[in-house]
Amino acid sequence: MAIITMIQAQKRAGRYNIYVDGHYAFPVSENVLIDFQLFKGMEIDQALEAKLTAADDVAKAYNRALDYLSQQLRTEKEVRTKLASLEIPPETIDATIDRLAELHLVDDAHYAASYVRTMMRTGDKGPRVIRQHLRQKGVLEQPLDDALQLYTAEERRTVGMAVAQKLAKRYQRQAFHTQEQKIRQGLITRGFASDEAQQWVTDLGLEPDPAQQQALLAKQGEKLWHKYRTLGTSDRRYKTKQALYRKGFGLDDIDGWLEQLDTQDA
Incomplete structure (x- = not known):
């Protein structure tokens, strides 16, 4: 049976080198050192x-995940994708995700609820677009439904009325029917239901x-009249x-304007 003959701290904080039978064998993190009581x-x-090597792999992946999560909230899918991009093996990723989930550092239900609240306060998106976004982030239907x-x-x-008012200003120099149509379509495109959009x-x-x-x-009519100048009158x-x-x-x-045009030409 081999014996651990030395445990040496690395220059990097929280990392240790393990020597077995007088020879360097493998490195471990401080957490692994403590968890396995080395x-x-x-012997x-x-x-x-x-087991120690696998645990150390998870510890390293866990730290990489913490660095990624320190920037902002992430879904499980995002963390998995990030770790995979670092060429971390799937089984290590699974173990890392389990550890993160136990500590509630990865929680899709919390992420979805937080995102919905943010959109209500600062965004201009309706439920349909929010649902699409969260699905793309990997959130499952139940936590997504709960968040919405x-x-x-x-x-x-x-939120919808604020969006409608902004759109009304944007399209105020359109034909009135077109203005209303574009406001309604703008609301629907942003993810609100068509019946709510119409009401607003x-x-x-x-x-x-x-x-x-x-x-x-008159302005647009004159442009079009000039555009079709090569055609016959009819x-x-x-x-x-x-x-x-x-x-x-x-x-x-339109007929009234064309009659005025005929009068001018006459």
Whole structure:
């Protein structure tokens, strides 16, 4: 039976060299040294040495994981991916994740809840986009569902209305119908439900400014009229009218502008 003949501290804090029968054998961390109660004169066989080496591998991986987690909260999937990128064996990663989970240093339920709260306070995203993000991070459906329970209808309305108001300013120089449509689509794209988006657009209480809308129609109409200048009069009117309608202007307003155009040309 081999004997530990010396335990020597390395220059690097928390690391020790183990000598067996007068020869250097392997290194261990301080945690492994304590957990296995290693001491000079202790008998050691190949099976124990293998356990010590495996435990030391986990200790090193654990420290690498702590460095990664010190920057911000991470999901289990993210930690696994990081450790794998360091070429750490799968079995060592599994053991490391188990240790981190026991200490609640990796907790997907906590991560999901924290992320949802952050989005409610500082973000502009709805439940659907948040769900997609958390799925990509590897969060399972149950902790994900539990976390989204925090995003109540009242909280969604608060965030959604703030987003709707910003979008209303962004699109205020669009045709009124297009403005409402883009606000609604912007809310849906950010992950809010279509029925909630429609309600919030209604709640904005937007009203078209007739003078502004007429000016926008005239400006865009003139550009289109010039664009189709090579067409015959009938086709030119049809193409211009069609394009203005797609931009959200009403047919009656478009016809009125075209009649004014005819009067000017006459």
